Amino acid sequence: MTRRELIDLCLSYGAVYEDYPFDLDPTDPEAWTLVRHVGNKKTFAFIYERNGLCLNLKCDPLRAEFLRQVYAAVLPGYHLNKTHWNTVYVDRDVPMETLEGMIRESFELTRPKVRGKKKEY
Secondary structure, three states: OOHHHHHHHHHOOOOEEEEOOOOOOOOOOOOOEEEEEOOOOOEEEEEEEOOOEEEEEEOOHHHHHHHHHHOOOEEEOOOOOOOOEEEEEOOOOOOHHHHHHHHHHHHHHHOOOOOOOOOOO
């Protein structure tokens, strides 16, 4: 999978956008791409190159630890909270179906909260 294909996969979720807050030139191979929610501007995917194509994703802490034990390509989040974020080396030992599930989970964990009606007592 190429970097562009990975970005496009993350952009396929609704109400998200591509951002380059750390780099002036998004075509630079060392640029960090962030995919954020429109509603709250929270990032759910950090895409960058570091000894291969990498993707940082938010994850439930117990699941994060499980994935690190199962896949050699899943490590504690690079430059992020090691409890809640994983770094995934794309195109290594993580099956595409699992990677897509990890992206979906990160999207769900960071999405804007839905405000409901206040309960009447």
